[in-house]
Each structure stands twice: as structure tokens, then as C-alpha cells.
Amino acid sequence: MTIKEYMTHNHKECDELLAQLENEVENANWDKVLKLSDEFKHETLKHFDMEESYLFPMFDEKSSTGGCGPTKVMKMEHDQARSIFPKIEEAIKDKDSDRFFGLSESLMILIQQHNSKEEQMLYTMIQNIFNNDNDTIVEKLQSYEFK
Amino acid sequence: MKMQGLSLDQAPPYKIPMIYYIIASFYLISFCFSILSYANGIESRYYYESIAITHILTLGFFTHVMIGSLFQMIPVIIGIAYKKVNIQAILVLLFLNIGTICFITGFLTSKKIFMHLSSLFLILALVFFAVSTFFTILKTEDKNPTVKTFITALSFLFFGVILGIITLINHGSGFTSKNFADVHISIIFFGWLIMLISGVSYKVVPMFYVTKEYPLFIKNHFYWIISLILIFLSLFIITDSKFVPLFKTLLAVFTLIFSLTTLHLLKNRKRPRRDTTINLWYFAMINLSFASVFWIISIWIKVEIDFLISIVFGLGFAYSLINGMLYKIVPFLTWFHLSSKMIFDAEMSQVIQNNYMKLQYNIFIVSYFMFLLSLLFKSFIYVAIVLFLISSLILCYNIISAYTYYKRLNKTI
Numbered sequence: 387m388t389i390k391e392y393m394t395h396n397h398k399e400c401d402e403l404l405a406q407l408e409n410e411v412e413n414a415n416w417d418k419v420l421k422l423s424d425e426f427k428h429e430t431l432k433h434f435d436m437e438e439s440y441l442f443p444m445f446d447e448k449s450s451t452g453g454c455g456p457t458k459v460m461k462m463e464h465d466q467a468r469s470i471f472p473k474i475e476e477a478i479k480d481k482d483s484d485r486f487f488g489l490s491e492s493l494m495i496l497i498q499q500h501n502s503k504e505e506q507m508l509y510t511m512i513q514n515i516f517n518n519d520n521d522t523i524v525e526k527l528q529s530y531e532f533k
Numbered sequence: 534m535k536m537q538g539l540s541l542d543q544a545p546p547y548k549i550p551m552i553y554y555i556i557a558s559f560y561l562i563s564f565c566f567s568i569l570s571y572a573n574g575i576e577s578r579y580y581y582e583s584i585a586i587t588h589i590l591t592l593g594f595f596t597h598v599m600i601g602s603l604f605q606m607i608p609v610i611i612g613i614a615y616k617k618v619n620i621q622a623i624l625v626l627l628f629l630n631i632g633t634i635c636f637i638t639g640f641l642t643s644k645k646i647f648m649h650l651s652s653l654f655l656i657l658a659l660v661f662f663a664v665s666t667f668f669t670i671l672k673t674e675d676k677n678p679t680v681k682t683f684i685t686a687l688s689f690l691f692f693g694v695i696l697g698i699i700t701l702i703n704h705g706s707g708f709t710s711k712n713f714a715d716v717h718i719s720i721i722f723f724g725w726l727i728m729l730i731s732g733v734s735y736k737v738v739p740m741f742y743v744t745k746e747y748p749l750f751i752k753n754h755f756y757w758i759i760s761l762i763l764i765f766l767s768l769f770i771i772t773d774s775k776f777v778p779l780f781k782t783l784l785a786v787f788t789l790i791f792s793l794t795t796l797h798l799l800k801n802r803k804r805p806r807r808d809t810t811i812n813l814w815y816f817a818m819i820n821l822s823f824a825s826v827f828w829i830i831s832i833w834i835k836v837e838i839d840f841l842i843s844i845v846f847g848l849g850f851a852y853s854l855i856n857g858m859l860y861k862i863v864p865f866l867t868w869f870h871l872s873s874k875m876i877f878d879a880e881m882s883q884v885i886q887n888n889y890m891k892l893q894y895n896i897f898i899v900s901y902f903m904f905l906l907s908l909l910f911k912s913f914i915y916v917a918i919v920l921f922l923i924s925s926l927i928l929c930y931n932i933i934s935a936y937t938y939y940k941r942l943n944k945t946i
Binding site: 401402404405406408409412462466469473484485487488489491492494495496498499501502503506507510 | 609610611612613673674675677736740741743803804805806808861864865868869872873877880881882883887
């Protein structure tokens, strides 16, 4: 598996968790909603952390952008996504499905257009730079710990 | 490592796609008033009034929304920015509007000077846009199926416009332009519209509705198969060959395969919620399937169902899909640009009221069936047009209200 394939697959796993979460809200299974919401948030933030603490610094160093290039924009979009999580938790706490779906729609599209840019461009460049260290990096990503 | 041009913050300012969408919705309203005025006297698609009205919808509404969306979506989907996007977008908008207005005026008043002026400005707008976007997309390293499909669609836009202009310039000069007009229609509808929609669908359907990916056969082969059929079909139309019906049928069959695949993916999607946008996607793809079948029937059983096909294809498929895309793009863009400015009070669900979207959708659906009924009972046409006008006014209001929502919240910083 390449770095690009691993990270893209990780995107898809997060998408499926959000779809499951929406499914449970649609069916008003609020107990399951809480659990899935935590799981989705954890996996998404873990993915962001993998990039911000591991992949992006490596890429910035090697590509001499000093963190001012594409990774800066990606981090800003991560922050935009992070700002939606507390609102989603609020909507779940109030069992307000209309507000939840408005917010989940925003998050879904934000993440999708963000992922598209990463998969189309950034991961391709990361793959090209670190192709020789591919297996080591994928192993590190697979065993990545996030608290 | 070559980093030039690599910035992922490449989307144009909010006002660029929004200006295109607002102007498009005004054309949609003009389209309703035009058919209200001329509906009774039109009996053939080659009537001057018919050509003018068709182009209010295709150039005025469809093209504005498609170009506005591409200025926004290309940097996101392909990862490459347009150079000086503001200047490009404004120039294309200006030339496209002058060209469209001259075109409509030329055909409604039968004045050749306006037709020639429209040729000039439409070439400037559309060929410039096609070439600029073509070379922007070529810069990407990852030539995936969407990229290849987009590049092919833009090539067809280029040739489709050139053929349209040839038809327009030679119109009424003794040179028969009917065959060129037929090739122009085939290339614009299948080479540009369907091709572009298929490329967008490969990305958007799995992303927004969490469906499985399109089958590799479609993603890797649909674009070149359609291209090949279109090239042969164009040559056969111009030379009045007996193979025309066969190649038209092939085109319809592959379009049907695409629409049925999309319906299958949407039906098995993982996101459960049925909102207005998914209803419009379903409606569009069901209509594309019917349009393909009706077309095959009209080719082999000599029945005159041109108007039925144009309603099913034009309103049922193309208009519905564009309407659905607008309801996905406009609320997101508005929210995204506000939250990028740290205005976190904005919520996407407040940008366009859900009730108004549903109302507009429901009125549109009723008007669509009234249009179909009008093929049997002529008087229904006026009910259909009035309902479509109401639906278009609500759509226009919804788009403008998104813009005013943005302005209102933007003032708070």
C-alpha cells in the first residue's frame, strides 16, 4: 500500500462513519448517535493530527516551503472543520436533528472538497518525494497513536 | 522539487460564481416570459423564435451556471488555479452576455447584424473559456478519469462553438446549415453537457452522497467511446450517410448506461437523508434514461416526438441537475467563505431556507408534468409556463437571498 492509498482509504473510513452517524440521527437512535459521534470525531481528528504532526512537517522540510505553502491552507481547513464539532455535539445534546443535518452537510462538503485537494495534489507530491521510504511511513501511519 | 503554482488556496472570490448564478436566474425568468409570448406559434425547432428561446435557456441559464461553477470547482477538483481568475471570469461574463443578448435579438428580429455580432462575442467568451480551462487542467500531474473527461468535454465545447458559429454565419445565405446545426446540437449536448456532467459525477456522487465509486469501465472508457461515436456521427450527418441512425442509437445506449449506473449508485448510497438535491439528481437521471429511450424510439419508429424529447431532456434532465447542483454549491460556498473569514455564526442550513427549496422543487415538478400534458392538450402549456415561472422566481429569490445572507454577516466583521 502506498502513502497516498493509505491516506485516501482513511478519508473514506471517516466518510463512512459520518454516513453511519447521519443514519442513526435519521432513525433517532440517540444512544448510538453519541457513541458514533465520539468515534467519528476521534478518527477525523486523528487523521488531521497524522498530517499536521507527522506528514506535513516532513513535506515542508523536504519541499522547502517552510510551512507557508499548501500545508498551511490545509491546516486552516482542518481548523474550519474542528470549529463544527462543538456545534454538532450541541445539536446532538439537544436532539435537534434539523440543526444536526445542516451542520453535518457543511462538514461533509467541507471535508470532501478538502480531501479532493489533498488526494489530487498534496498526497501525489508527498508520494513522489517519499517514494523510497514508503513502507516505513505507511507502517508509522498504521500504528499512529492519538490521544 | 518544483513548487511553482502549488497553492491549495485557489478558489475564486465568492462574488465570481455568485454573479454568474444570479445572472443565470434572470435569464431563466426571461426564458419563461419568452415561451409565454411565443409558445403558441412555434411548430418546429428550426423556427427563429424556437432557436432564440432555446438559447435563452442554454446560453443564458445552463452556460452561465456551468461556467460559474467551473471557475469554482476546477481548483477544488483538479487542484490547479486559473491564472488571474477575476479578470478571466469578468471578461468571459461580459462577452457571454453581449453574445447571448445579440443572439436572441438577432433571431427575434431577424436582423443579421446582431447574429454576426453574437458570433464574434460568443467565440470570444466560449472559445477563450474552453482554451483557458483546457490548459489550466493540463497542468495537473494526476490524469485521472475526471481530468481526462473534462479535457475531452472542453475540446468538444471548442468544436461545438465553432460549428455553431459556422451555422450562424452561413444562416440564410443560400448555404444549407441544417446539417451543421445538427452536428452542433449533438456535440454540445453529448460532447460537452453529458461529458462534463459525467466527469463531475465521478467525483461528486461518491463524495456528497457516499456511494460506491462509478465502475472502472465507465470512468475509463465512457469519454473516449462517446468521443469516437460523436466524431463518426458528425461525419455521417454532414455527408447524409445511412449510418446516422445507427450511431445516434449507440450514443443513446451509452447515455442510458451512464444514467442507469448513476441511479443504481444513488439508490445504494450510504447517506440516508433525502433532501431536495438528491430528489433533483434522481429526477434528472430518470429523465435522462427516458430521453435516451424516447430518442431510440424516434430514430427507428418514425414518430415525431421532438418536443417530448426536448422537454424530458432539457427540463427533466439538464435543468433538474443544474438546479440540484445549485442547491449543493450555493449554501456551501456562502458558508465556506464566511467561516473562512472567521464568521462562525453562519450555518449552511440558514443560507437558503429549506422550505423555499422544497417549495421551488415541488412547483417545478408540477410544471414539468403540465408541460408533458400540454403535448396532448395544448391549453395546459400556459399553466405549465406560469408554474415554471413561479418556480424560477423562487429559485432566483433563493440565490439572491444566499448572497444577501453573505453580505449581512460579512458586515459584522
